Amino acid sequence: MPMAESFNKRELQKKREQKKQEKQKRKEERKASGRDSFDDMIAYVDENGVITNTPPDPTNKLEVGIESIAISTPKKEDVEDPVLEGRVDYFNPDKGFGFIKQTDNMNKYFFHISSAPTLIAEGNMVTFELERGPKGMNAVRIAVKK
Incomplete structure (x- = not known):
């Protein structure tokens, strides 16, 4: 003889199902609106150290000579x-x-x-x-x- 579900158990299951559907609906709304995409979260730093939302211009690229880069500190001796x-x-x-x-x-x-x-x-x-x-x-x- 199968055990009958109690009233509370059915109500809890309905609530869980309803929350799941609401969550799915919100997820679809976010996708449709295009908000919170990865591209909106990216920040760039310009040559002056200012944070912007536009990518840097590749034509303003500054070439750095390999000789001018200090790799280590001078030896103690x-x-x-x-x-x-x-x-x-x-x-x-x-x-x-x-x-x-x-x-x-x-x-x-x-x-x-x-x-x-x-x-x-x-x-x-x-x-x-x-x-x-x-x-x-x-x-x-x-x-x-x-």
């Missing part, structure tokens, strides 16, 4: 690190580190004994280079000035 001057502001020989105060702008830089000569002491005038360390810029390749 092409740029020399400047040699800076400073004074040893603090040095702890037991722990093997210290700070150098740069003479021209008074910035302080950390240094480790492995980057310094063995006879370095507080108050020495030194030359050094900078290198990025885990906690900021560090003084490296330190030499005591005579």
Whole structure:
């Protein structure tokens, strides 16, 4: 014996069918009106960076020489690190580190004994280079000035 459909079930099915038909009708109306087509959504950027809805004119094309295109940044070895001057502001020989105060702008830089000569002491005038360390810029390749 087949189960009879309840009143609610038939009503829900009718509503679903009606929504489906309305959706199909709206879809056909959109197609007929030509709105919301892909061509309406395309935007172009002109040579001045302004967004327009007209495609660019191919006769205004600017030729770019392949030599003028920069592909990469210059290598690090092409740029020399400047040699800076400073004074040893603090040095702890037991722990093997210290700070150098740069003479021209008074910035302080950390240094480790492995980057310094063995006879370095507080108050020495030194030359050094900078290198990025885990906690900021560090003084490296330190030499005591005579």
